[in-house]
Amino acid sequence: MARRRGWGGSPPGDDAEATRRIVAAAVELIGRTGAEISIADVAESLGVIRQTVYRYFPSADALMTAAAMASVEGFLDRLAAQVRGLGDPVEAMVEAVVYTLAEVRRTPHLGILLSSSYSNVRPDSLTSEEAQAFGMTMIRRFDVDWAAHGYDEQALRELVEYVLRTMQSFFLSPGDPPRTDDELRRYLRRWMGTAISAQTAAGEFLER
Numbered sequence: 110m111a112r113r114r115g116w117g118g119s120p121p122g123d124d125a126e127a128t129r130r131i132v133a134a135a136v137e138l139i140g141r142t143g144a145e146i147s148i149a150d151v152a153e154s155l156g157v158i159r160q161t162v163y164r165y166f167p168s169a170d171a172l173m174t175a176a177a178m179a180s181v182e183g184f185l186d187r188l189a190a191q192v193r194g195l196g197d198p199v200e201a202m203v204e205a206v207v208y209t210l211a212e213v214r215r216t217p218h219l220g221i222l223l224s225s226s227y228s229n230v231r232p233d234s235l236t237s238e239e240a241q242a243f244g245m246t247m248i249r250r251f252d253v254d255w256a257a258h259g260y261d262e263q264a265l266r267e268l269v270e271y272v273l274r275t276m277q278s279f280f281l282s283p284g285d286p287p288r289t290d291d292e293l294r295r296y297l298r299r300w301m302g303t304a305i306s307a308q309t310a311a312g313e314f315l316e317r
Contacts, residue, residue: 115157116130127165131162131165132172133179134154134155135151135175136218137154138151146169147169151172181243184212185247192204192251192252195251196253198306201251202248203297205247207293210276213276213280244269248268259308
């Protein structure tokens with residue numbers, strides 16, 4: 110029970126509750142500060158020592174990612190509404206990227222999932238299991254018949270990685286001056302759209 114001392118006088122009943130409360134504290138801190146937080150910050154907000162938080166999360170990166178995943182459900186709902194009715198994979202993905210980049214500026218939790226700047230510039234941040242799961246959840250909400258466009262599970266996962274990398278590049282370096290939303294749509298349709306359409310063309314070629 111030593112691990113559950115503190116907690117502002119109200120210790121959690123089990124490890125699952127402790128984990129939820131740690132994540133909730135991290136979400137609240139990120140939302141309030143809009144910046145990277147530390148294990149020490151979360152421990153202080155809960156009235157526990159850092160070692161208590163480390164028992165549930167091995168690193169600040171792991172906690173930041175868990176907090177981000179816990180707080181983006183509302184974003185996914187808004188994104189699904191934004192791309193509703195778009196059955197063409199290029200149009201759906203272009204609109205999704207433009208909308209997501211705008212949301213990142215307003216939603217610090219989302220930026221944690223897309224920017225390695227929150228992970229000490231870790232090069233593998235976008236290929237982590239958490240980031241890939243987020244991306245797969247995102248595109249499965251689209252009104253796109255992925256199979257009809259030649260996408261199997263592996264192709265979808267590769268598309269998610271490609272799009273996440275594209276978004277990260279714009280998030281870290283939006284340009285000087287940054288493109289407007291309409292300019293960004295034109296750019297993405299031309300370059301990213303060509304890559305997305307290539308999968309459909311490849312599937313049609315193999316069927317011949």
